[in-house]
Amino acid sequence: MIGDVTPVTFCNKAGARLFGMFHQPADPCKSGVAILLLSPGVKMRVAPHRLYVKMTERFVSLGYPVLRFDFHGLGDSEGEVHEEYLADLYGAIQVGRYIDDTIAAMDWMQQAYGTSQFIVSGLCGGAITGLFAGARDPRIICLLGLAIPVIIDGSRIDFTKYMTDIQSKGMRDDYLRKLWTLGAWRSWARFLTFQSDYKLIARLLLKPVLARLKPVKQASPASSPSEEADNTNPYFAPAFRQMVSTSRYVYLVFAGMDRLYYEFEKKFVERNRAELESYASWYEIHVTKDANHIFSFREWEEDMLDQCSRWLRRLSSSGAEASVRSELEARRCDQP
Amino acid sequence: MDAIPEIKASAIETPMFFENGSYRLFGVLHEPAAAPSGWGWVFCHPFAEEKLWAQRVYVSFARMLAARGAWVLRFDAMGNGDSQGQFSDSSVDTMLSDIGCAIKMLERSSGISLSVGLLGLRFGATLAVLAAERYPTVGKLILWEPIIDGGKYMQELLRVNLTTQTAIYKEIRHNREALVRMMREEGHTVNVDGYEMTYPCYEQASAVKLNEGVKRFSGPCLIVQMGRSGQPIRSEVKALQETYRSADIREVVEEPFWKEIKQWYRTAPNLFEATSAWVEGR
Numbered sequence A: 001m002i003g004d005v006t007p008v009t010f011c012n013k014a015g016a017r018l019f020g021m022f023h024q025p026a027d028p029c030k031s032g033v034a035i036l037l038l039s040p041g042v043k044m045r046v047a048p049h050r051l052y053v054k055m056t057e058r059f060v061s062l063g064y065p066v067l068r069f070d071f072h073g074l075g076d077s078e079g080e081v082h083e084e085y086l087a088d089l090y091g092a093i094q095v096g097r098y099i100d101d102t103i104a105a106m107d108w109m110q111q112a113y114g115t116s117q118f119i120v121s122g123l124c125g126g127a128i129t130g131l132f133a134g135a136r137d138p139r140i141i142c143l144l145g146l147a148i149p150v151i152i153d154g155s156r157i158d159f160t161k162y163m164t165d166i167q168s169k170g171m172r173d174d175y176l177r178k179l180w181t182l183g184a185w186r187s188w189a190r191f192l193t194f195q196s197d198y199k200l201i202a203r204l205l206l207k208p209v210l211a212r213l214k215p216v217k218q219a220s221p222a223s224s225p226s227e228e229a230d231n232t233n234p235y236f237a238p239a240f241r242q243m244v245s246t247s248r249y250v251y252l253v254f255a256g257m258d259r260l261y262y263e264f265e266k267k268f269v270e271r272n273r274a275e276l277e278s279y280a281s282w283y284e285i286h287v288t289k290d291a292n293h294i295f296s297f298r299e300w301e302e303d304m305l306d307q308c309s310r311w312l313r314r315l316s317s318s319g320a321e322a323s324v325r326s327e328l329e330a331r332r333c334d335q336p
Numbered sequence B: 001m002d003a004i005p006e007i008k009a010s011a012i013e014t015p016m017f018f019e020n021g022s023y024r025l026f027g028v029l030h031e032p033a034a035a036p037s038g039w040g041w042v043f044c045h046p047f048a049e050e051k052l053w054a055q056r057v058y059v060s061f062a063r064m065l066a067a068r069g070a071w072v073l074r075f076d077a078m079g080n081g082d083s084q085g086q087f088s089d090s091s092v093d094t095m096l097s098d099i100g101c102a103i104k105m106l107e108r109s110s111g112i113s114l115s116v117g118l119l120g121l122r123f124g125a126t127l128a129v130l131a132a133e134r135y136p137t138v139g140k141l142i143l144w145e146p147i148i149d150g151g152k153y154m155q156e157l158l159r160v161n162l163t164t165q166t167a168i169y170k171e172i173r174h175n176r177e178a179l180v181r182m183m184r185e186e187g188h189t190v191n192v193d194g195y196e197m198t199y200p201c202y203e204q205a206s207a208v209k210l211n212e213g214v215k216r217f218s219g220p221c222l223i224v225q226m227g228r229s230g231q232p233i234r235s236e237v238k239a240l241q242e243t244y245r246s247a248d249i250r251e252v253v254e255e256p257f258w259k260e261i262k263q264w265y266r267t268a269p270n271l272f273e274a275t276s277a278w279v280e281g282r
Helices: A048-061 A086-094 A099-113 A125-136 A165-180 A182-192 A198-213 A225-229 A236-245 A259-278 A298-317 A320-334 B049-067 B092-110 B123-134 B150-169 B176-186 B199-206 B235-242 B269-281
Strands: A004-011 A017-024 A034-038 A066-069 A118-123 A140-146 A249-255 A283-288 B013-020 B023-030 B039-044 B071-076 B115-121 B138-144 B190-192 B195-197 B221-227 B247-253
Touching: A004 A066, A004 A099, A004 B013, A017 A048, A017 A099, A034 A048, A034 A099, A034 A125, A048 A066, A048 A118, A048 A298, A048 B049, A066 A099, A086 A125, A099 A118, A099 A125, A118 A125, A125 A140, A125 A236, A140 A298, A165 A182, A165 A198, A236 A249, A236 A259, A249 A259, A249 A298, A283 A298, B013 B092, B023 B049, B023 B092, B039 B049, B039 B092, B039 B123, B039 B138, B049 B071, B049 B115, B049 B269, B071 B092, B092 B115, B092 B123, B092 B199, B115 B123, B123 B138, B123 B150, B138 B269, B150 B176, B150 B190, B150 B199, B176 B190, B176 B199, B221 B235, B221 B269, B235 B247, B247 B269
Parallel strands: A034 A066, A034 A118, A118 A140, A140 A249, A249 A283, B039 B071, B039 B115, B115 B138, B138 B221, B221 B247
Antiparallel strands: A004 A017, A017 A066, B013 B023, B023 B071, B190 B195
């Protein structure tokens, strides 16, 4: 690791001690901007297969100080989260449970190191937390989000009802392939011993037939009442709008084989296409081909890391960080 | 799980780095929050991603032991968690060396003469068994669902790679034999849920068979088998027990919280109860 690493603790608003790692670069960039890596789901501050450790190495080598820490009730931090099911915990994160912890981290960084501008980054639950925190706190000048979810999870939500066409097709093809594959004996064993999700299988297989029988519906415009019957996160679009409309950059990296990418396209981009075009200069999207949700194979991880580093370098060299900063300062001055 | 009593953080939990030769290990030291029992515990974490799934259970149990007067050191082996190094440089040898270093660190940190026990889950339990054979200062062993046949476990990990290949490419491009050959002959790593495993690690872990021979360790040992209600004790667990002079087996009902399941496991009440009753009884 280039630079210094220090284990740190600080308190959130409720007084719970949060544990983290603070990385200081040997050669800090002049902007004074720091990166917060926000924990994804329950995989704490290191993230799946230590993804955040590797991201930190890249960011520190670019001169950014990095703080990665555990939210309350997760990792080493104090506090408890009481959900019985992981899906409900994910759902709670997706509606902003850890915004206050993120703000507490910035307050601590500001007090301890004088840092007043932040780039928030993270995978999945970390990305959505960063987006919401950005919508609330102008100290956040950019979001660098990986596999950001646009839906809400929950143990009582039947996600099979809300699958995108691409997801349905992919799963249907998998099931059909297993019908004829000898190596799929485990799947057959599950099917014959009543362990399969028969509702899901029936829905997937019947969907093309039913689609032919049903009249074609018009695509729903943004924030139409039909969204309520969907599992789309109602807070996502307003938060995204808040970020880009206040001249803050958003860079999103998706994994090509991740359902979250299809959901983002179908449930956010398609529904908000016209509005997104007007903010085109404030956000960018990259898709890592073939990658899974956690970028587990090395080539996917490398691609994601390269893209993030390239974007950060561009941001820094174009003076965008400084212009976002001055724009935000101007807005603050304009406020009564 | 809502009926579980709150496990509060103990009075003092200190995150720290400590050195093992050329690299630094990260650990969290829990100081006793009650009258000191004179015991200290080093927690040996499970392999790769299982470590992350089980993290909060480890934290909660460390807090429970500390609340009952024990010192606890939870630490990350080299190439894991917040410790230095690459996972691909780790092997059974490095992990055992790291456990030895953690034992010394705990003895030094407490500032008193401690009796040290090792606690491990899955492959962490396997490492605890091996470490107890190597380090004579280890006085107690707690083995949660130990991996007894390392070879079988390594095959399961290779299957994880095959599953990822199938999910992405809709076919298996390299089967298990090819993966092993690529590790052994071409020096490649095999990716297991994002962790790059090398041949030395694979080979050393594959050679582990805990249920053979007689163990040198002669202190008290608890082996916990986890599973569904009414499951008989597996023969390999009984065989492991027979390799010890004084080992108890407990069977507890718990979900496999070291992998992705529907439940969120912040504590494991049956496991905690059985283990703490054994600790206090001993």
